[in-house]
Amino acid sequence: DLPFEFCTTDCTLTRQSRQETIGNFQRRWAKRGKPRRNADFDKMFQGHRNDQTREQILDQTIYKINCNREDSEDCRxxxxxxxAHPEVVNTPSDEVLYEISAASATKGLAVQALAGRLGIPHDQVAVFGDGINDLSMFELFAHSYAPSTGQPEVQSAASEVLDGSDEHCVIRKMKELREQWQ
Structure with a gap:
């Protein structure tokens, strides 16, 4: 009965209606203290397929499952x-969300594979993140950056903590690194 979102490579599937999806998102952002305007939703949910049946969802390859974290019996x-199932893990970007994936699927391994495929040495890879789901990247790459608004564990693991009061801190750091590495 949880409002799961099933992420594929092409879209996000959910059994919820569009209005339920928007309501869940608004509750999640209200918990974070970041309310959103209705005008954002068309763009934000353009990749969502709502009102999917169980069969339609099970017919797809699912890479990640998201859900709001609530104080409910269903969440417990x-x-x-x-x-009881260590083959799957919850690595949420913050405490108001579940982000469930295979234990073997991490952002760190994905970036490592991409860098290898592109022939980029590890010392020329920079990773950025603010949530628990980013820690695997920080463990594999020396150049790791977190905004000061990121979760404490992520800030501790980062090689540098950026000024999170400026929403462009990541972009500025990327430009700085590009200039240094050229």
């Missing part, structure tokens, strides 16, 4: 299930 049952 999900956490119990996750604890």
């Amino acid at each position: 049952r999900l956490e119990t299930w996750l604890a």
Whole structure:
């Protein structure tokens, strides 16, 4: 009964209606203290397919499952299930969300594979993140950056903490690194 979002390479599938999806998003952002305007939703959810059946979802290759984290019996049952199934992990970008994937699927391994395929040496890879789901990148690459608004564990793991009060801190750091590495 949880409002799961099933992420594929092409879209996000959900059994919810569009209005339920928007309502869940608004609750999540309100918990974060960041309300959103309705005008953002068309663009934000353009890759969502709502009102999907169980069969339509199971017919797809799912890479990640997202869901709001609530204080509910359903969430407690999900956490119990996750604890009993180490082949899947919850690596959320913040505490108001579940982001469930295979334990072997990490951002770090994905960036490592991409860098290898492109022939980019590890010492020329920079990774940026603010949530627990970014830690695997920070463990593999020396140039790791987190905004000061990121989760404490991520800030501790970063090679440098950026000024999070400026929403462009990541872009500025990318430009700085590009100039240094050229």
